[in-house]
Every structure is written in C-alpha cells, then in structure tokens.
Amino acid sequence: MHKLRAAAICVTVMLLAPAGALAKTFTVAVGPPGKVPAHLDLSAFFPSALTIHPDDSVRFQINGFHDIAYLPPGMAPPPLAIPEPGSRAGYIRDAAGAPFWFDSAPKLRVNPIVAQPAGTGLLDPAAYANSGLPSRSTLTGSYVLRFARPSTYRLYCLVHRGMTIVVRVVPRSRRIPAPARVQATAQAQFRAGLHLARRLEAFRPPRLTVLAGHDAGPVSWMRFFPEHLRIRVGQTVTFRVDSMMEPHTITFGPESYTGAIERTLNEPQPVPDGPPAVVFNPLGVYPSEPPGAPLIYTGANHGNGFLNSGMLDTDPHTPNPSSVRIRFTRPGTYHFECVIHPDMDGTVTVTP
Numbered sequence: 001m002h003k004l005r006a007a008a009i010c011v012t013v014m015l016l017a018p019a020g021a022l023a024k025t026f027t028v029a030v031g032p033p034g035k036v037p038a039h040l041d042l043s044a045f046f047p048s049a050l051t052i053h054p055d056d057s058v059r060f061q062i063n064g065f066h067d068i069a070y071l072p073p074g075m076a077p078p079p080l081a082i083p084e085p086g087s088r089a090g091y092i093r094d095a096a097g098a099p100f101w102f103d104s105a106p107k108l109r110v111n112p113i114v115a116q117p118a119g120t121g122l123l124d125p126a127a128y129a130n131s132g133l134p135s136r137s138t139l140t141g142s143y144v145l146r147f148a149r150p151s152t153y154r155l156y157c158l159v160h161r162g163m164t165i166v167v168r169v170v171p172r173s174r175r176i177p178a179p180a181r182v183q184a185t186a187q188a189q190f191r192a193g194l195h196l197a198r199r200l201e202a203f204r205p206p207r208l209t210v211l212a213g214h215d216a217g218p219v220s221w222m223r224f225f226p227e228h229l230r231i232r233v234g235q236t237v238t239f240r241v242d243s244m245m246e247p248h249t250i251t252f253g254p255e256s257y258t259g260a261i262e263r264t265l266n267e268p269q270p271v272p273d274g275p276p277a278v279v280f281n282p283l284g285v286y287p288s289e290p291p292g293a294p295l296i297y298t299g300a301n302h303g304n305g306f307l308n309s310g311m312l313d314t315d316p317h318t319p320n321p322s323s324v325r326i327r328f329t330r331p332g333t334y335h336f337e338c339v340i341h342p343d344m345d346g347t348v349t350v351t352p
C-alpha cells in the first residue's frame, strides 16, 4: 500500500517537475514602463509582442487606466460606457435653475464586463478573460496569466482601442528570447514612443482650430493644441479630437464648477447583491446643449458660463461626434477644460 502511494507520488512529480522547473515568467508593462513628461501618456503594451513556451506566465504590470482582456473567437470588444437600463440622468438643474435637455436620457455607466475580473489566471482559448480595471485612485495593479497551449493569442486593453499585444506560445523545442532580452525590447519601444511624442508636440494646428490631443501610435497627449487661443468677437472655433484612443470634452465654465464635474466624473454607486456600478456624471459626458443645436458662447451660458461638448471621440462604435464648433459673441477670457483628464486646461481670449 505504502509502496503504491510512493510510486504514485513519484510519477506525479516526474510529470510535473520538468514543466515546473522550466516555466518562466515574463513581465509586460501595460502603459509606460518608466516616467513620462506631464500631459503625456503612452497607451501600449511594452513589449507589444512576446514569444513564450507552454506553461510560461506573463505578469502584466498596469500603469494607467487599462485592463487586459482575452476575447474568444467571435466575441466583439465590449464598449466601455453603456446606458444603465431603466435609469434617468434626471433632475439636474443648471446655475440659472433650468433643467438640461438630458433630464430623461439614461445614465451612462462603466460596462461591468470591462470593469470586473473574469477567468481563472490560466488562459482558456474558448473563454473570455479579463484583469478588470484598476482602482481609479491608484491606476496600478498586476495581473498574471499562464498560457498552456501553443498558439497565437491577441489580448486587448478594452479602454484604449488599438492597444493590443500578441503572445505567441511556441513548442519547447524552439528557442525564445530570455526575459531580460524581452525587457530590453520593451525599453527600446518606450524610447521610440517618447521620441515620437516630442515630434508630435511641436505640431501647430490650423487657424481657429483647437485640437484636443495630437496623437499617433501609442502616443496620447493630454493637452490642447494650442492651450491659449486669441480670436475676435464673432469668430467660430472648431474644437476637434485627434486621438484614436482617448475621448475628451471641451467644457467651459468657472473652474470650481467644471472641477467638481471632473472629480465626480465616474463614481461608484452601491448595487444590491453585486459590485458597485460605476456611473458617469451626466454633466460631464452629455453635451450641455441638445444634439444639433448651434453652440454660441456668451460667457453667461446656463447662468454661470457652462457649456460642454460632452464626450468627443473618433470611435465609430460610439454615438459621440469628434468635433464641435463654438461661436464666441462677447469679449473676455474664458477657461475651458477636459473633465476626463486632470490638468487638461485651456483658455480662449475674445477681443473686440
């Protein structure tokens, strides 16, 4: 009896030991693997391609508002923001006491399929897996995924369209770069991203145009180009989002008012029998004026100078426009900001 059990243990150890001894862990940065200048983000996996052996693991080090998801064949990337069924944005009054047009529109929330973790930590090619989103306060986290079967796997960040990594799992008989070599590749990719960012930052937009971001590849500038614009009274300015990955808003109004919207942009709200729902502040994500209405800025809109484009992006899968045109009819210097990204601010000075 004892002999039998000992033999069984011995066989088990022999089956597991070789894989266990050889299995390696590779580190991938999700977001920049080092310090970046103010107002810059690099939305990419570093490295963006990786070759590993069966039973190797990848440790994803999250740095920013990212997740890591595997979509089984046939599954489309789920959207980040979805309407909350049966909800109403409702009963928000502006500074003059009037309701906003979106009173009866549904609240928008962060899609729980994107926000919540899914899967076991061992990649199943037939099943959805997700790290879940990092906490909004730290924006860091780590996620370890083990790959058992040789194949080519593409993983996505569901927040940033186009942000993907390809993991090739090849048989043990094939040689692959060691983890240290992979880190060197990641750093080279990082330096190339910083270099591209510097080139993009030198950009000057056309007349009477403000770009929110000026982006390419993994580079996302979280600033306006230009940050300060001077125009004549009666002129119209085009505010345009240039990013493939980042939505922005153009939000005019006193900083105390727009800052409060930014701080409460996505707030967890309790849900009975479930994790909290992350609901977007309608004042931030909806345009302040009904869709299609001309935007005319007087400095006194809605009683306190509030005028919001709502979410602007270039994603064809969202209903959001990518630009707005605003006509300025009164002299003054007006502050605006993006309520999604901290410290993304600008001014328009209107001269007589």
Ligand SMILES: [Cu+2]
Residues within 6 Å of the ligand: 212, 222, 247, 248, 249, 338, 339, 340, 341, 344
């Ligand atoms: Cu922004």
